[in-house]
Amino acid sequence: MQSHAIEMNHLAAAARTGLGRFNLYAGIHKALRAFMADTLIAVGRADPTDDADVKHAMARVEELLALCASHVAHENEFAHPALDARCPGVSQPVAEDHEAHLRHIAHLGDAARTLLTLEAGERESALQALYLALALFVADNFQHMHVEETVHNTALWAAYTDAELIAVHDALLATVPPPEMMLVMRWMLPQxxxxxxxxxxxxxxxxxxxxxxxxxxxxxxxxxxxxxxxxxxxxxxxxxxxxxxxx
Ligand SMILES: [Fe+2]
Structure with a gap:
């Protein structure tokens, strides 16, 4: 209990460090946490005997995975070079996470597509397996985003002005195709x-x-x-x- 309190104090202090600073990660990560949690719940609720239900849940999984892959690419292309330029070594552990995430994404996508080919009688166990695997992917991503919002942000705030961080963010946004932007907004704005x-x-x-x-x-x-x-x-x-x- 005490260590939990110490951890919360530490996090609150880290958040205060960024008070008033431009936060590259906060908005998109709120969107991703919501999309991940909601999709996990949708898979858990999907009725294996209902074709439309299963189809809908698998489409949601595919949509989430595509956005996660794109998010990894955006961070690799924009956030990591900024870190590497002025904070050498900081992005390395997260870059390794990204490689692992892309492998998880490929496996989960295969599982979702395979599920659609199964007879109704085989779907129950396949859905449960996908639910468990997706839960671990979500858990892993929640830990990962936490590191980005504490370790990476602290390094970025120390090494860059807000104007520079906004320029990095604007350059990233300019590469996002409109359909992806609309999907992000659908999950970000309410959250x-x-x-x-x-x-x-x-x-x-x-x-x-x-x-x-x-x-x-x-x-x-x-x-x-x-x-x-x-x-x-x-x-x-x-x-x-x-x-x-x-x-
Ligand atoms: Fe990331």
Whole structure:
């Protein structure tokens, strides 16, 4: 119990170090944690006797795995070179994790595709096996993201200004294809806190075409409770009622 309290104090101190600093990982990791947890639950709930249920759950698994692979590529391509340039050696353990994740992703994808070819009678054990394997993948990723948000962020904050980190993030975002961006937004926007959500939506309004912004707004409205939606609408200068733009 005491060591848990010490660990929490240590984490709170680490988070305070980053207070007011640009956090490269926070938003996308909230999205990934939510998508991973939700997909794991969907596999656990999938009825092995129901074709549509199994198909739907496997499609969700494939969608998650594709996003995880893409996320690894983005971090390897943008976050790690930044770390390697000014904090040599820091990214090595996480880079090794990434290699392992890509192998897990390939195995889980094979399992999901195989499951779709099985007779209904063989699906129950295959679903349970996939559920357990996916749970370990999620657990591993949660540990991994924790290291990135503490060790990597601490190193980045010490070695880079916020303007430099924002430039790295902008360069990364410029490579994300629109369908992937929409998927990320679907999982990220509802999971952010209200000020974070407003910040992302303000950025989208400034940088994305109006129909894209409107589509995101409609999508997120359906995922927020009344208070959350009112805060977002107020922050964006919109009426909480749909379609009634105030000034
Ligand atoms: Fe990572």
């Amino acid at each position: 952010l806190n209200a000020p974070e959500r407003l910040g992302v939506m303000q950025g989208m309004r400034a940088g994305a075409p109006a129909p894209v912004f409107e589509g995101l707004l409609t999508g997120v409205k359906g995922q927020l409770n009344v208070r959350e939606w009112a805060k977002l609408a107020y922050g964006l200068g919109l009426s909480p009622e749909p379609g009634l733009v105030e000034g």
